[in-house]
Amino acid sequence: MRPTLYKNARLLDPASRLDTKGGVLVRDGHIAEVGPQVFVDAIQDDVEVIDCGGRCLAPGLVDMRAQTREPGEEHMETLASLQAAAVAGGVTTLATLPNTTPIIDDVSILEFVERLAQEVGLINIHPYAAATKGMKGQEMTEVGLLAGSGAVGFTDGTKAIADPVVMRRLLSYATMFGKPVIQHPEEPSLAREGCATEGETATRLGLPGIPACAEVMMVERDLQLVRLTGGRYHAAHVSTGAAIDAIRKAKAEGLNVTCDTAPQYFALNELAIVDYRTFARMSPPLRSEADRQAVVAGLADGTVDAIASDHNPEDQDSKRLPFAQAIPGAVGLETLLPISLGLVHDGSMELLDVLDRLTVRPARILGLEVGTLAAGAWADLVLFEPDRAVRIDADRFRSKSKNSPFDGKPAQGRVWRTVYRGRTVFDLEAEEPRTRREPAHA
Amino acid sequence: MTSAISPGPATALSDGSRYPYRHLLGIEGLTRPDIDFLLDRADGFVEQNRQADKKASTLRGRTLINLFFEDSTRTRTSFELAGKRLGGDVINMSVSTSSIKKGETLIDTAMTLNAMHPDALVVRHADSGAVHLLAEKVNCSVVNAGDGTHEHPTQALLDALTIRRRRGSLEGLEVAICGDVAHSRVARSNIHLLSIMGARVRVVAPPTLLPAGIDRMGVEVHHDMEAGLAGCDIVMMLRLQTERMKGSYVPSIREYFRYYGLDEDKLKVAKPDALIMHPGPMNRGVEIDSVVADDISRSLIREQVEMGVAVRMAVLEILVTNQTEPWAKNQ
Numbered sequence: 001m002r003p004t005l006y007k008n009a010r011l012l013d014p015a016s017r018l019d020t021k022g023g024v025l026v027r028d029g030h031i032a033e034v035g036p037q038v039f040v041d042a043i044q045d046d047v048e049v050i051d052c053g054g055r056c057l058a059p060g061l062v063d064m065r066a067q068t069r070e071p072g073e074e075h076m077e078t079l080a081s082l083q084a085a086a087v088a089g090g091v092t093t094l095a096t097l098p099n100t101t102p103i104i105d106d107v108s109i110l111e112f113v114e115r116l117a118q119e120v121g122l123i124n125i126h127p128y129a130a131a132t133k134g135m136k137g138q139e140m141t142e143v144g145l146l147a148g149s150g151a152v153g154f155t156d157g158t159k160a161i162a163d164p165v166v167m168r169r170l171l172s173y174a175t176m177f178g179k180p181v182i183q184h185p186e187e188p189s190l191a192r193e194g195c196a197t198e199g200e201t202a203t204r205l206g207l208p209g210i211p212a213c214a215e216v217m218m219v220e221r222d223l224q225l226v227r228l229t230g231g232r233y234h235a236a237h238v239s240t241g242a243a244i245d246a247i248r249k250a251k252a253e254g255l256n257v258t259c260d261t262a263p264q265y266f267a268l269n270e271l272a273i274v275d276y277r278t279f280a281r282m283s284p285p286l287r288s289e290a291d292r293q294a295v296v297a298g299l300a301d302g303t304v305d306a307i308a309s310d311h312n313p314e315d316q317d318s319k320r321l322p323f324a325q326a327i328p329g330a331v332g333l334e335t336l337l338p339i340s341l342g343l344v345h346d347g348s349m350e351l352l353d354v355l356d357r358l359t360v361r362p363a364r365i366l367g368l369e370v371g372t373l374a375a376g377a378w379a380d381l382v383l384f385e386p387d388r389a390v391r392i393d394a395d396r397f398r399s400k401s402k403n404s405p406f407d408g409k410p411a412q413g414r415v416w417r418t419v420y421r422g423r424t425v426f427d428l429e430a431e432e433p434r435t436r437r438e439p440a441h442a
Numbered sequence: 443m444t445s446a447i448s449p450g451p452a453t454a455l456s457d458g459s460r461y462p463y464r465h466l467l468g469i470e471g472l473t474r475p476d477i478d479f480l481l482d483r484a485d486g487f488v489e490q491n492r493q494a495d496k497k498a499s500t501l502r503g504r505t506l507i508n509l510f511f512e513d514s515t516r517t518r519t520s521f522e523l524a525g526k527r528l529g530g531d532v533i534n535m536s537v538s539t540s541s542i543k544k545g546e547t548l549i550d551t552a553m554t555l556n557a558m559h560p561d562a563l564v565v566r567h568a569d570s571g572a573v574h575l576l577a578e579k580v581n582c583s584v585v586n587a588g589d590g591t592h593e594h595p596t597q598a599l600l601d602a603l604t605i606r607r608r609r610g611s612l613e614g615l616e617v618a619i620c621g622d623v624a625h626s627r628v629a630r631s632n633i634h635l636l637s638i639m640g641a642r643v644r645v646v647a648p649p650t651l652l653p654a655g656i657d658r659m660g661v662e663v664h665h666d667m668e669a670g671l672a673g674c675d676i677v678m679m680l681r682l683q684t685e686r687m688k689g690s691y692v693p694s695i696r697e698y699f700r701y702y703g704l705d706e707d708k709l710k711v712a713k714p715d716a717l718i719m720h721p722g723p724m725n726r727g728v729e730i731d732s733v734v735a736d737d738i739s740r741s742l743i744r745e746q747v748e749m750g751v752a753v754r755m756a757v758l759e760i761l762v763t764n765q766t767e768p769w770a771k772n773q
Contacts, residue, residue: 200655204470206570206592206627209654276571320549322569324590 001422002048003027007039009052009383013059013373014356024057026379029422034373052383055416058355059371060092060123060380064260064362065236065308066333067157068125069400070116072101077313077400079113083122085333085399087426089309090382090415092123093363093370098130099157105130105141107149114150122425126152126366131170131181137162140170147177152366153234155182158283158312158329160218162188167222171231180234180258180365183222185243186284190214195324197285201270207323212291215284216242223250226257234365235259237310239284241294248303258365259303262310263339264330264405266295272405278319278326280405285328296348299357306362307354309336313401331399335406341386341413351386381419388414461760463773465577465584468593469634471773477638481603484749484756488607491527491751500759501530504561508534509551510587511567516722516747517587517596521564524754530561530762548572549579556580561762565589570627577772583761585754591627591653597721598631600753602639604746605676608717613640618670618712619661620646621680621702621729624653624691628721629680633659646670648702650691667702672711679704679720679730695728705731717742 007023011034023038024031025047040049063086069077086094098104104113104127117125129151133139143154154174161167161183170181191210196202198209219235223246226233238244238259250257264282269292272280280286287295298304312329319326340358343349363371370380392409394402418426461479469477490496506525508518518534525532535555537547548567555563562583565573570590577584588594605612617636623629623645636643637660644662645652657663664670671677682698692698709716718734718741726732735741764770 198654200658203653203655204630204659206590206630208591211654276574320575322548322567322572322575322590324569324571 001028002046003032004048004050004422005038005040006050006052006057006381006383008054009057010054011035011373012056012352012355014352015360015372016374017352018373019352024373024379024381026419026422029379031373031375031377031379034375055383055385057381057383059359059373060382060418060420061090061336061358062093062360062362062366062368062371063091063309063311063333063336064095064306064366065097065262066094066311067097067313067329068100069313070100071113075400076315079117079125080120081398081400082311082333083117083120083125085311085331085397087122087418087420088398088415089333089335090337090384090418091309091333092380092382092418092420093126093368094123095126095128095152095366097155097157098128099135103130103135104128105133105135107142107145110146110149110151123420126150126368128153128155128182130154131156131161131174132166135159137166140166140173143170143174143179144177147174147179151179152368153180153182155236156184158184160184160186160188164221164225168225168229171225171229171233175229175231178232178367180232182234182236183218185215185218185222185235185238186210187214187217190217195281195285195328196273197270197287199270199288201274205274205276205323210285212240212287213242215240216246219243219246223255223257226250226255231256233257237262237265237284237308238298238304239265239287239295240291241298244294244298244303248298248301251303258305260306260308260362261295261299261304262308263332263336264310266292266299267339267342268292268405273323276323277405278321278323279330279403279407281323281326281328282330283328296343299343300349300353305357305365307336307340307357308362309333311399312403313399314403315401319403330403330405331397331401332404333399334397335392335404335411337382337384337415338390338392338411338413339406342411344386345412379419379422381417382415383417383419384413384415386413388412390414461764462769462771464761464764464770465773466595466757466761467574467577467584467586467773469595469598469631469638470593472638474638477599477602477635480599480753480756480760481606483760484599484603484753485607487752487755488749491748496527497529498527499529501525501528501561501762504530504762505559506530506532506562506564506758507555507560508532508564508587509555509566510534510536511548511565511572512588514566514587517566520747520750521585521587521754521758523751524758527751528755528759530758548576552576552579556582561765562758583765585757585761588627591625591630593631594627595631596750596754596757597628598635599757600746600749601632601678601719601721602635603749603753604719604742605717607749608742609675612636615641615676616644616674617641617676617678618644618646618674619678619680620667620670620704622651622682623647623656623680624651625683626680632678633661644670644674646702648692667708668711671708674712675716677704677709677712677716677718679718681721681723682725682728699728703727703729703731704734706734709734716740719743719746722747
């Protein structure tokens with residue numbers, strides 16, 4: 001393959017805090033050179049030159065929490081549609097939950113899914129394996145063997161690992177293999193009947209509530225077990241200020257804990273469910289405005305390590321139901337970047353910091369050598385225009401499911417091109433040729 | 443429009459007031475003139491219902507469907523009578539939710555019924571918001587006859603009519619709503635309606651039977667029955683909804699009656715002419731003592747049932763007539 005030169009870009013590399021005009025030279029799937037000195041005249045070889053028109057060039061996004069529906073429920077999402085949605089959203093590294101049918105709790109199923117994903121071949125998918133057999137929360141899976149076959153972490157997906165004895169053993173054992181245990185932090189007995197955060201909104205709507213403290217209760221219990229075991233713990237989609245405070249203190253204490261959140265928890269609050277909008281039914285449920293602001297603050301100060309899409313494809317039949325019966329969750333791969341860039345546009349965070357939570361930080365949690373623009377790294381890139389006004393249109397999602405709470409909403413930020421290991425896997429101009437190409441800074 | 447369908451009542455009064463919607467999905471969001479308009483019309487039906495010939499023809503040729511996903515005798519009968527007294531054709535459908543997957547039945551049934559061109563659907567469902575969902579799928583008027591723990595607007599309207607006929611107005615009244623507020627759609631609709639109409643509302647219940655954030659709905663919260671009833675004009679008792687309860691909210695019926703059951707003793711602190719209401723069906727000896735419930739000088743419980751038919755006649759007539767009005771909005 002000919003080397004490719006991406007010239008005239010705004011280079012953004014959160015790992016090295018690089019933010020400068022320049023170019024990237026890609027050779028054999030790797031970054032050969034990066035920086036302001038990289039321009040056409042300096043390149044001797046016969047190279048393909050791509051003019052970035054001043055747009056932002058950053059490491060491809062690393063999304064540490066997404067759900068596929070293949071195997072099992074391919075009408076909602078296949079590994080092919082999942083990857084297509086990922087690259088359209090600028091994502092080049094994707095970790096998927098084990099809650100498929102069958103559940104990924106066994107080496108043969110894990111390897112089968114990895115092979116299916118590779119056959120699609122747009123990007124690599126890194127599955128998590130179930131933490132317990134059948135995600136029943138009782139017996140540990142073959143953690144060592146699964147880790148050896150590529151599992152990047154252990155989780156029971158959208159279910160909390162409720163039994164403290166099971167959690168204790170997982171934290172002790174999985175850490176031996178360097179893999180995190182990923183928790184859905186919600187005390188299940190408090191959450192059992194609920195479908196919205198307890199409070200005025202749920203009361204007005206007559207919906208059974210889950211007290212917000214169900215989250216911090218589970219996080220604090222788990223932190224005690226981390227203290228006990230020295231385990232490697234990750235709290236997924238944290239959504240309350242109390243849980244973030246607990247994690248902030250644990251980090252200050254030196255515990256090996258991390259957490260992520262999802263765009264709905266910093267871009268929406270519980271008022272999104274008024275009118276019984278089932279597309280805004282989430283698990284954990286959307287929170288109060290005070291908690292939303294606490295999530296923003298946690299992201300800004302780095303307590304919240306990563307922004308994950310929490311991509312959760314559901315079909316119409318799962319959502320066109322009375323609120324309490326609807327399945328929670330939203331697709332998120334194709335809105336991950338524009339909604340996250342909202343944090344930059346409203347002045348909450350610097351662009352480099354938002355990209356840090358979307359690239360190198362989640363990559364480190366997963367133990368993957370991706371998410372940077374360093375010379376010698378894999379050439380996983382996203383070319384995007386941070387200010388470009390867009391209207392989220394779920395009908396145009398590559399994902400097979402359209403359940404987005406952001407559908408129809410205006411946002412800013414558009415992915416122009418996604419490159420995986422030097423190969424262009426998404427090109428907006430090729431996919432949607434009618435889109436006029438305008439200079440980014442006219 | 444054929445002449446076979448008699449012209450309905452004036453959809454707007456000479457002063458321009460009218461009920462602006464095609465549906466009645468809840469009290470929240472209505473205004474004082476909206477509610478007055480409905481109550482004024484209902485008042486007119488009270489006398490008609492006391493005549494030997496109760497039949498009108500305003501809804502002749504119109505089809506009304508009572509679609510009940512939850513068991514009900516009283517409310518369904520009340521709506522059925524209301525529709526028939528207006529000359530409409532009324533069909534009752536009870537859909538069991540236990541045997542089939544619930545959501546499929548809701549949308550599927552709505553679409554099926556919609557294809558038969560009914561003029562109004564009266565819907566009760568065990569899930570909050572289910573009636574809203576259904577209203578989005580059909581072309582006819584929809585009346586919420588109770589959805590989960592959300593709203594039961596015709597109950598609040600009939601309570602208001604009952605009070606208004608006794609006291610002339612709701613303005614400034616002190617109303618205590620007592621009992622299982624957490625599981626009560628009647629309580630929510632009444633809190634909205636009474637607040638809109640200028641009454642002051644207190645809720646009286648143990649904390650386990652109060653929903654979180656209820657104080658944000660503009661009510662005074664009491665856990666002690668005596669403090670809650672002190673000086674009040676109206677006592678609204680709620681049924682202890684054991685069928686909606688998952689787990690134990692109060693230790694026992696005996697203990698509940700001891701602290702929250704309405705008897706003559708607890709009633710002493712209310713105003714001497716305080717009136718007693720209950721949406722029915724009553725659990726005698728659980729939330730209300732028989733002596734109090736049957737005291738004809740104070741108990742409005744039977745009158746509430748009578749007003750129920752009049753209110754539902756007004757609602758059905760106004761909604762069905764509004765349906766063809768270009769200005770009528772979806773609620």
